[in-house]
Amino acid sequence: MTHRANHEPRPHRAKLAGFLTELRRGAELTYEEMADRLKLGGRELSPSTLKRAAGTRSSVPKEPTVSAFVIACVGSEIEQGAQQYDAAGGNVMREALGLWRKAKIEERGKLEGLHAPSPANIRTDADMTAALAAAYELAGAPPLRTLQQRAGYTGAPADDPAAQEQTMLSGAPPILPVSTAWRIVKRRGQPTNLQQVEAFLRGCGITSRAMPEWRRAWERTLASSPPPVAPRAAPSPNYGSQEGQADQVGANQSALATLLAQLSPKDVDEVLRGGLALLINSKGLRNGTAVPNSVGSLTRDTHVAVKASSPDTSRVPVPKRTFARAGRGPDRPDTAARPDSIGSIPAKPSKGQKSVVCAARRSLPGFAVGTSA
Known part of the structure; x- marks a missing residue:
């Protein structure tokens, strides 16, 4: 495999290096x-960095490196941080940065794939x-931090560099957040207002x-762009307050009255017994405790039980430790399991019982099954 350094340099990179x-x-x-001249002006650049900037086998140098290279060559006076050059030197700087931008665009290779229109032809988002x-x-x-600094700061005229620098030193917030600039660059979002649009363009x-x-x-x-439509949120009552609890009770009573009007007395009895048995059974098995014996006759009569945890088992499993704790079961030979325990109830309810329970769940989504005095 041939190394990239052995290939011919890119055209714009070669033009920058030659310039x-x-x-x-x-x-x-x-x-x-x-490097010594730049050090007098407060810029620390090594001779090797300057040499790589003028070479053709390295990557495109950074923008500050190119600017420092030009200042070191055409600056008439460099001392105590002041770099001065005449109009010809200014033209040299603009030409060097123009060649650098072309070389950078060539190296990144993303501009052609954007298919971006000119500002006069922009119509959509x-x-x-x-x-x-x-x-x-x-x-x-440019780096996003550099882009943010060029975009300006809040509270200073955008066309006054001195005021912008003083505002930055005073701790004023930037107009363009780095996160917003990142979303724009990655084409994952747009500026939130016209001020951010102008700030981003100034940074560019x-x-x-x-x-x-x-x-x-x-x-x-x-x-x-169509105006954004805010979703209409349904009012959510505060069930922790007395008013919220009263609303919930009223909704349950209304739904219960609708259900009772459609069911026979026998179906109502099965719904109440089956719902109560399902509630107690599910909580008992989920917590790892046995179902109370007083519920055994209820679940036996209605033939409603929770499905076994194993699909191959037709009966609801009851842990041995439950019988041992209660003083009955195989761990105690002198006693036996109560016949009304949940282990003796079939796990699958009948088809009619399923339909009744499903109807109750559809009609009473927020109804809590319970007993009344």
């Missing part, structure tokens, strides 16, 4: 001398999402002259 190499040769500086992601790629995909290097077209595009997307 930086010619710039250093024109300044007649070595990489060590460039999908168009806006793709266009904002494309603006980020055209800016060279969009000038104020191009902002009006983006504002009109944002308004078109809002006009084309």
